[in-house]
Amino acid sequence: xxxxxxxxxxxxxxxxxxxxxxxxxxxxxxxxxxxxxxxxxxxxxxxxxxxxxxxxxxxxxxxxxxxxxxxxxxxxxxxxxxxxxxxxxxxxxxxxxxxxxxxxxxxxxxxxxxxxxxxxxxxxxxxxxxxxxxxxxxxxxxxxxxxxxxxxxxxxxxxxxxxxxxxxxxxxxxxxxxxxxxxxxxxxxxxxxxxxxxxxxxxxxxxxxxxxxxxxxxxxxxxxxxxxxxxxxxxxxxxxxxxxxxxxxxxxxxxxxxxxxxxxxxxxxxxxxxxxxxxxxxxxxxxxxxxxxxxxxxxxxxxxxxxxxxxxxxxxxxxxxxxxxxxxxxxxxxxxxxxxxxxxxxxxxxxxxxxxxxxx
Numbered sequence: 603x604x605x606x607x608x609x610x611x612x613x614x615x616x617x618x619x620x621x622x623x624x625x626x627x628x629x630x631x632x633x634x635x636x637x638x639x640x641x642x643x644x645x646x647x648x649x650x651x652x653x654x655x656x657x658x659x660x661x662x663x664x665x666x667x668x669x670x671x672x673x674x675x676x677x678x679x680x681x682x683x684x685x686x687x688x689x690x691x692x693x694x695x696x697x698x699x700x701x702x703x704x705x706x707x708x709x710x711x712x713x714x715x716x717x718x719x720x721x722x723x724x725x726x727x728x729x730x731x732x733x734x735x736x737x738x739x740x741x742x743x744x745x746x747x748x749x750x751x752x753x754x755x756x757x758x759x760x761x762x763x764x765x766x767x768x769x770x771x772x773x774x775x776x777x778x779x780x781x782x783x784x785x786x787x788x789x790x791x792x793x794x795x796x797x798x799x800x801x802x803x804x805x806x807x808x809x810x811x812x813x814x815x816x817x818x819x820x821x822x823x824x825x826x827x828x829x830x831x832x833x834x835x836x837x838x839x840x841x842x843x844x845x846x847x848x849x850x851x852x853x854x855x856x857x858x859x860x861x862x863x864x865x866x867x868x869x870x871x872x873x874x875x876x877x878x879x880x881x882x883x884x885x886x887x888x889x890x891x892x893x894x895x896x897x898x899x900x901x902x903x904x905x906x907x908x909x910x911x912x913x914x915x916x917x918x919x920x921x922x923x924x925x926x927x928x929x930x931x932x933x934x935x936x937x938x939x940x941x942x943x944x945x946x947x948x949x950x951x952x953x954x955x956x957x958x959x960x961x962x
Contacts, residue, residue, distance in 0.1 A: 638688035639677045646673060646737050664883070672730035676700055689738055694747040698754045701728060705756060724756040767904065767912040772802065774897035782851055789858045790875045794889055796855035797872065799848040800825075801890075804913030804931060807883055807906045813871040815856070820849050827932075840932045 650666045676692070679700050685691070692700075705724040712720045738744040747753055779795035780786030786795075800810055809827045817826045817839075823846070826839040844852075859865050863877045870880035891901035917927050924936065 635686040635688045635691070636677070636681055639680065642689050642734075642738075643670060643673045643677065645741075646670065646734055649737055649741075650733065668726075668730050669733040672727045673734045675704065675727060676731060676734075679703060689734065690742055690744045692747070693745075694750040694752050697747050698752075701754060701756060720759060721756040722759045725758050728756055765903065765908055765911065766915045767908050771894070771897065771899055771904070772798075772909075772912070774899070775893045778893055778896045782847060782854070784854065787858070789861065792851075792855050792858040793872065793875075794893060796848075796851040797886070797889065798893065799845070799851040801906060801909035802913060803842055803844055803848060804910055804917075805842065806910060807886055810906075811872065811881060811883060811886060814869045815859075815871050816869060817871070818852060818856075820844075820853055823849050825852075840930065842930060 647666060647670055650661045650669060653661070655661055655665075673689075676689070676697075680687075680692070685696070701724055704727055705721060708723045709720050712723070732748050735744070735746050735748055739746040775798055776782070776795060779798060780791045782795060782799075786792060797810065800813075805827060812828065813825065817828070819825065823844050825842050825844060827842055828839045859871075859873060862873045864873055864879060868880065872881035872886075873879070874881055874885060886906055890904060890906050894901045894904045914927060914931070918924075928934075928936070
């Protein structure tokens with residue numbers, strides 16, 4: 603018998619066929635429509651993690667999870683409705699029924715009057731579910747219901763004005779994390795204070811969480827943000843100027859970080875408490891909510907992204923040019939500048955005009 607040139611075949615020894623040796627088990631057979639749907643969701647995840655998006659870049663993990671969530675919601679609804687078929691049995695009419703159910707269950711309670719009008723959640727699920735049916739069309743020749751004009755579309759809700767945080771709120775949150783005092787030594791307080799300081803520099807959550815130790819240049823009072831969205835493949839990062847107190851907070855955090863058991867094994871800047879691995883979005887989101895509550899504020903009214911809008915308002919109110927703000931933030935369109943500065947635009951306009959004094 604000729605020997606196989608393949609590594610996998612060479613690794614199989616005669617001992618593997620002896621009694622008691624582990625044997626390969628076949629994939630569990632799919633018996634019901636629910637089993638098939640679960641298997642298709644797993645297929646979709648594998649497909650998304652091995653292909654690229656329309657910009658030619660790998661899908662981010664959060665995007666894959668969002669697409670899986672939409673498919674799982676449809677899967678659970680089909681089970682609750684007693685529909686035994688797999689996803690290829692879902693036609694336009696069935697999908698319309700699912701979206702109406704999702705709207706009534708998830709969006710209606712969020713509307714201002716409790717009777718309807720808000721469609722943001724359904725719109726998101728409708729957009730994210732497109733990936734599943736595009737996959738079914740490509741792999742199983744299933745007609746794509748998204749190409750059917752009879753599919754009921756749920757609109758994207760109009761963007762509300764961003765919420766700008768008050769200076770009192772930010773000051774109180776910094777206070778409950780030690781206010782930068784060198785007497786505060788515990789890792790969590792020092793880390794959280796540094797994170798809050800960096801958030802006031804206008805970084806998005808993903809940008810902050812993806813920082814590495816080598817991205818800091820405290821001697822020059824800057825850090826470098828590697829592009830993670832439209833320009834993710836660029837070799838050029840954005841230089842973010844830091845406030846002096848942010849530099850001090852980061853220096854103190856680096857000293858505290860050196861005591862973490864993973865400090866020498868990873869270059870991620872933000873590490874978890876109790877010697878756990880790097881900080882992720884759930885941890886960042888929870889920390890901001892927790893510190894807001896400790897400061898005596900409603901945690902439901904704040905998120906990490908609120909600091910981005912506040913940063914834009916601070917700089918515009920201080921007279922920093924729109925061109926400079928766009929350069930620091932990495933925006934290519936003035937529309938983003940208007941969007942992030944919209945909340946306090948009228949206040950800035952009134953202050954600017956009143957600052958002129960008597961004109962006649």
